């Protein structure tokens with residue numbers, strides 16, 4: 001097995017090596033851009049299990065738990081350690097969070113709001129992304145006090161390509177062996193707060209370990225899971241305990257960000273490569289204009305997984321995800337595939353009702 | 366053949382049937398509108414409002430196959446479509462009517478049954494429910510040739526219209542307007558403008574017409590002038606006592622939302638301004654005893670307009686202005702029709718929508734409105750359905766309290782009565798009223 005560092009360890013380690021820390025909010029942002037300035041992007045997806053002693057004075061109950069948890073975390077000092085923040089313009093709630101932080105909650109660290117274009121015209125998208133990335137570079141130069149270097153970006157983009165490659169190998173290994181473990185997911189999620197080279201080392205070591213230790217195929221059945229963020233992680237424990245495993249997933253925090261179709265092109269600049277990578281993002285309800293593109297993509301993942309059922313796991317009040325739920329349900333049910341929908345509140349543990357439903361669903365599959 | 370039949374139906378209905386039905390209604394027996402305490406006499410122009418909005422929806426019933434039909438979000442730059450003679454249908458305005466008539470639970474049930482969550486915006490739920498079931502308070506809604514969603518009011522419209530596009534099998538065009546934090550970067554303006562030009566190309570294709578610059582500028586001017594008149598109408602409430610209430614404004618904003626860019630809309634507001642001036646001249650107060658003046662933030666609670674206005678008026682409160690009604694003056698009034706490039710004018714106007722701007726801007730706007738309209742306090746409607754409008758309101762309230770205004774957050778929903786408790790709201794309002802007795 002490999003030792004997965006905690007968030008705090010990773011941050012401390014980066015700081016001790018002179019790196020700065022950037023709080024990065026969900027969902028889509030090319031981490032390589034931040035990392036090439038020797039700034040560690042630490043993603044803030046909650047964290048789970050918070051009580052809203054402070055946040056409830058600032059955020060309404062009907063706003064999604066990501067926002068409430070982030071506000072609670074920030075107001076209780078959880079973000080003191082960071083030097084700057086990047087808010088991708090993911091949805092109305094993150095858009096509101098960015099202005100709430102800077103205009104109302106005395107957040108005074110350097111902040112950038114990154115717009116991922118939602119237009120369907122690819123030339124416009126491309127131009128806008130190039131301009132927007134240019135602005136991010138200016139911002140990061142100011143924060144880091146370092147000039148932008150093409151070479152640093154190039155090697156980061158390549159390291160992320162390697163990261164994708166390793167994750168794909170792990171997925172293939174899972175498919176071949178039926179292996180499932182919460183550790184695996186923790187390891188993947190460590191990429192939310194580690195420099196990519198460090199994360200790659202862990203992935204490679206883990207893959208090595210698995211290959212050496214997997215001599216027979218587990219008799220497990222696959223389920224496919226789509227949703228927002230795998231919190232509580234107990235979802236994976238239950239899936240494993242009930243004799244199931246996940247090959248591919250479409251969690252916004254996990255598989256959805258695995259950009260497979262991108263290949264580094266040495267004939268164009270690193271920035272152009274990054275733009276192309278951003279244009280290759282997988283279908284996502286935060287920006288997609290077409291439900292069918294997403295259904296097609298999900299079906300491919302489902303079929304590759306050879307899955308027997310589909311679990312949709314969103315967080316409460318998440319409009320972008322919730323609008324797509326009926327279409328996903330209808331689509332898979334029409335294929336004769338059982339579907340379960342649960343929405344959770346970023347709790348530490350599943351509520352008994354959700355646990356029972358998940359267990360009953362797995363039993364029925 | 367079908368086309369000719371559709372045209373005949375359209376012209377017969379709009380040129381003969383409609384005028385006859387209006388005549389009948391006008392000459393028929395109607396109780397003369399008289400104000401009952403605690404209100405002053407009602408606005409005379411309300412009858413005209415019913416007529417022009419009635420005609421709008423009536424025309425819609427017969428537009429399919431005669432005019433190109435676009436369904437658009439309330440913040441969409443419709444001047445392009447208007448200049449190409451589209452019939453423009455606003456699902457939000459239609460949904461607001463459904464909300465007023467308390468149809469949301471019934472229409473929402475249609476989509477909830479299909480798996481849509483109750484936590485989604487009630488406009489989206491009831492409008493999709495109407496699209497699926499065909500139930501509507503306006504007789505019939507024309508099927509769209511195109512859906513246009515502009516994200517300057519929220520991102521929800523992207524998800525909502527994407528769903529509609531899938532349900533109805535109609536193409537969707539998204540106009541993506543990056544949110545404004547402080548100043549707008551040049552490349553954001555460039556990006557929005559290029560999208561508007563693309564919308565024009567698509568609309569030209571659908572309509573089979575060319576966008577004539579003269580006609581486009583004329584529509585822009587009508588839009589800007591109507592918005593300015595709407596601003597004048599709102600400003601009438603600066604007078605003490607105010608000749609109308611924000612509840613009246615919520616109702617009379619329908620043309621500036623749905624008929625922007627038409628002569629009818631412009632003429633309507635010219636008449637409204639006249640009537641309001643006249644009321645001021647005659648000393649007519651919308652609330653018989655106006656003791657306190659308030660600002661309203663966010664959408665109204667559509668299904669409680671009457672109850673709310675009565676409870677407030679009985680205690681001598683008049684809500685004289687709202688950030689919501691003001692939005693239709695604030696943004697489109699800045700459509701500079703003399704701008705050499707109309708697309709530039711559109712870009713500037715449609716990116717600077719209150720819902721597309723940061724909380725500092727909103728705070729400043731609220732303070733200015735409260736000063737300009739001599740408000741004593743503010744009710745911030747925390748609208749479960751509208752997250753972008755509501756996020757930040759708890760802090761806005763605190764800031765406004767610090768500045769010496771009385772402020773109160775009302776938890777409700779603009780459309781779904783299932784998220785509204787009469788008793789709780791009454792008690793909370795009572796507590797707010799008590800703040801004024803010290």
Ligand code: SF4
Nearest residue numbers: 064066091093318319
């Ligand atoms: S959970 Fe959904 S609504 Fe909340 S921040 Fe994430 S994308 Fe936005």
Ligand code: SF4
Nearest residue numbers: 486488518519521751
């Ligand atoms: S979320 Fe708000 S702005 Fe968006 S459609 Fe609903 S009510 Fe309108």
